[in-house]
Amino acid sequence: GDSVTQMEGPVTLSEEAFLTINCTYTATGYPSLFWYVQYPGEGLQLLLKATKADDKGSNKGFEATYRKETTSFHLEKGSVQVSDSAVYFCALTPHTNAGKSTFGDGTTLTVKP
C-alpha cells in the first residue's frame, strides 16, 4: 500500500535558521502531495500542495518541490520564525483508489528566539 515517511523529530532551530523537513513516499502512480501544519491548539490546515511532477508548492515562505525521480517532497524555508513552531505532516492522495489519503507521522518544529 501507499506510505509516507517523514524525517523524525523533534527539530529545534534558532530564529532565522534554514529549515528542511524531509518527506519521501511510496505510491502506485503519481499522487498529489501535500504539507499540512498543525499549530498549537489548532486543527490541521493545508500549508502547500503539488499535483504533478516538478510542481513547486509555496506558501508563507515555505516551499516544496514534487520530485518523481526521488519520490520526495521535502519542505524548506529560508528563515524560520518563532511563529512557525508547529507539527508538520506530509501527505499523499492518489488519483485512483478513491483518493484514499496517507499521512506521515508528523515532525515537530520548535523555533527559539
Added chain:
Amino acid sequence: EAGVAQSPRYKIIEKRQSVAFWCNPISGHATLYWYQQILGQGPKLLIQFQNNGVVDDSQLPKDRFSAERLKGVDSTLKIQPAKLEDSAVYLCASSYIAGVPDTQYFGPGTRLTVL
C-alpha cells in the same frame, strides 16, 4: 465561511462503553473523512464518504466502529464497545471536489480517552 464543526471536543469513557462523535462539514463539500490520530502518529483514514455513499472503509474496524452520513451532510462515528486502544483524537475533514485529490479542511477533533 464556517469551518468543519465537531462535537464533543473531549470525551472520557470506560472500556466497553459506547461513544458517538458528530461532524458537520463545510457547506457544499461533497467528500467527508473520518481519521483516527493516535498520539505521536499521523492521521489514519477510517472512512471516506462521497455525498452519502461510502467510497472507502477498508481501515474501519467494523466489529466495533460504525459511521453514517445521512442526506450527504453531517456525519456520526460510533464506537461500541470501546477498547483501551481506541484512545485517540478523532478528526473529521471535508473537501469540495469529489473523485479527485483535493485540499482537506479539518475540524478541531474529538479527544477520546478510554479508561
